[in-house]
Amino acid sequence: RTARLYWRCAAVPGPAVGVLRFAGPLDQLLGKVKQAAREFGTVVRVYAPPTVCIFVSDPVDLEIVFSSPHLQKKPPIVYDSLSPILGTGLATLNGETHRRHRKAISPSLHLDILKSFVPVFARNASTLCAQLDRHTGTGRTFNATPLLGSYSAQSICQTVFSAGDIPLDLMEEQERFCDCLIRSSEMLFHRVMRPWYSVDAIFKFSSKYQQYQDCVRGSESFVSKTLEHKIQLLESGESPTDSKRKSFLDHFLTSDEAHVLSKRDIIEELKTLSAGAVGTTMDLLSFFLLSLSISPDVQDKVAKELDDVFGDSNRPVEEDDLPHLKYLECALKETLRLFPPLFTFSRTVSRDVKLPSGPVLPEGSVVAVMPYITHRNPQHFPDPEKFDPDRFLPEMSRERHPFAFIPFSAGVRNCIGQRYGMMSAKVVASTILRQFRILPCPDGPKRLEDFKIMAGVTFGLKDGANVRLERRWVKSNAQQARRGSCRG
Numbered sequence: 364r365t366a367r368l369y370w371r372c373a374a375v376p377g378p379a380v381g382v383l384r385f386a387g388p389l390d391q392l393l394g395k396v397k398q399a400a401r402e403f404g405t406v407v408r409v410y411a412p413p414t415v416c417i418f419v420s421d422p423v424d425l426e427i428v429f430s431s432p433h434l435q436k437k438p439p440i441v442y443d444s445l446s447p448i449l450g451t452g453l454a455t456l457n458g459e460t461h462r463r464h465r466k467a468i469s470p471s472l473h474l475d476i477l478k479s480f481v482p483v484f485a486r487n488a489s490t491l492c493a494q495l496d497r498h499t500g501t502g503r504t505f506n507a508t509p510l511l512g513s514y515s516a517q518s519i520c521q522t523v524f525s526a527g528d529i530p531l532d533l534m535e536e537q538e539r540f541c542d543c544l545i546r547s548s549e550m551l552f553h554r555v556m557r558p559w560y561s562v563d564a565i566f567k568f569s570s571k572y573q574q575y576q577d578c579v580r581g582s583e584s585f586v587s588k589t590l591e592h593k594i595q596l597l598e599s600g601e602s603p604t605d606s607k608r609k610s611f612l613d614h615f616l617t618s619d620e621a622h623v624l625s626k627r628d629i630i631e632e633l634k635t636l637s638a639g640a641v642g643t644t645m646d647l648l649s650f651f652l653l654s655l656s657i658s659p660d661v662q663d664k665v666a667k668e669l670d671d672v673f674g675d676s677n678r679p680v681e682e683d684d685l686p687h688l689k690y691l692e693c694a695l696k697e698t699l700r701l702f703p704p705l706f707t708f709s710r711t712v713s714r715d716v717k718l719p720s721g722p723v724l725p726e727g728s729v730v731a732v733m734p735y736i737t738h739r740n741p742q743h744f745p746d747p748e749k750f751d752p753d754r755f756l757p758e759m760s761r762e763r764h765p766f767a768f769i770p771f772s773a774g775v776r777n778c779i780g781q782r783y784g785m786m787s788a789k790v791v792a793s794t795i796l797r798q799f800r801i802l803p804c805p806d807g808p809k810r811l812e813d814f815k816i817m818a819g820v821t822f823g824l825k826d827g828a829n830v831r832l833e834r835r836w837v838k839s840n841a842q843q844a845r846r847g848s849c850r851g
């Protein structure tokens with residue numbers, strides 16, 4: 364079967380040496396991927412025994428990839444190794460089970476529910492700023508990524524699991540769960556990149572095995588105990604509807620869809636939502652801060668917008684502010700364009716599919732989407748390596764193909780947390796940039812191309828977001844004082 368598959372794929376352009384072309388240090392991977400796209404075009408075949416991967420990057424071809432019923436199944440070789448930490452939830456389920464779970468979960472992530480999470484994001488953003496404030500005035504560089512990870516993990520615990528009613532004995536487990544979520548991308552990647560580790564008996568010898576097992580056990584324990592606690596509350600009549608704010612889980616358990624999923628299903632979906640959210644948001648925010656640190660003009664424009672919306676007030680961000688933060692949203696999207704946290708994802712081809720550009724995806728192959736390459740197509744994004752948020756202004760993006768920008772994927776398997784992720788990122792980014800100016804590290808990268816990127820399950824910064832901070836309000840107070848004395 365493999366020989367026949369290889370023969371059927373031979374007509375698609377790609378390197379003769381297959382996956383070996385991309386072997387070597389991980390920090391060189393992206394350069395090699397870009398080079399392959401330049402050399403072979405928008406459909407690239409890569410022999411990856413026992414299968415063949417076909418990378419598709421043109422938006423017109425992607426329309427078929429995202430919509431064809433024969434291209435919706437996740438390849439087990441990649442996704443099965445992820446499930447002990449990622450959970451056997453939406454991200455790894457297929458077919459009818461996936462459809463049923465997605466239909467059951469979606470209403471509990473409705474926009475109105477997400478809006479009720481804004482005060483939680485704002486409170487956690489303010490805690491984060493208090494931690495960041497310790498780094499101002501020192502002139503010293505520090506790594507903001509762990510703090511951004513902590514923001515993201517705490518926000519997930521307080522919005523997905525509990526609206527502040529976690530019993531004390533679970534608090535310690537929650538802290539461990541947060542820690543695991545922050546480190547999960549690195550651990551998952553360690554396993555996925557070494558196919559022999561998919562066999563548990565061999566993985567036991569890995570340096571990360573113990574850490575991995577602690578995370579698997581810690582997640583299971585925290586998630587199942589929290590679910591039990593919530594169910595008990597409901598059964599004892601202490602319905603969370605009584606409290607003002609409800610978590611995703613409170614909404615789900617009291618929804619019409621609650622009976623569709625078993626307890627085990629819910630546990631797995633909670634793990635999937637958490638693991639899907641934390642690494643991606645942390646990476647987005649890390650790239651955003653680092654990009655802004657070397658883009659003072661963009662930072663000025665964001666700061667001006669924030670001043671226009673909030674003036675001198677230090678009140679928390681509210682839901683009604685978010686639609687006004689248009690340029691900030693453009694800057695976040697530009698970050699997602701250049702550094703999409705999920706830089707690749709794939710599907711099994713369950714029946715031959717012909718692409719509009721000509722090649723056929725043969726049954727049994729794996730089709731892979733790489734937003735990292737699609738987002739660098741100069742036809743859709745002129746001067747693609749430039750950090751230019753204006754590209755996402757309505758007048759600049761109206762004519763763009765809908766699948767030219769796909770950081771959250773598209774179609775029936777798109778990211779269910781897309782609006783959650785953007786909302787959380789907007790709240791924390793605006794809170795940070797109202798208070799601080801982000802400065803580059805003197806011996807750090809001067810251009811985006813110099814960022815040291817680590818390709819994991821998500822796309823991260825190898826050394827984290829190393830920046831320096833300056834307090835903005837000191838400046839604006841000083842400016843106000845100056846304005847006052849001029850008037851005087």
Ligand code: HEM
Nearest residue numbers: 453454639640643647705708770771772776778779780784
């Ligand atoms: C910047 C933030 C985020 C980015 C860039 C992102 C990106 C993506 C992408 C590209 C996929 C498709 C993956 C694939 O096909 O294999 C996906 C799926 C998914 N994401 Fe996100 N994500 C983000 C945030 C979130 C958040 C905040 C949550 C949860 C609240 C979440 C939960 C999920 C889930 C459950 C899936 C699987 C959906 C399905 O197959 O039905 N993500 N995400």
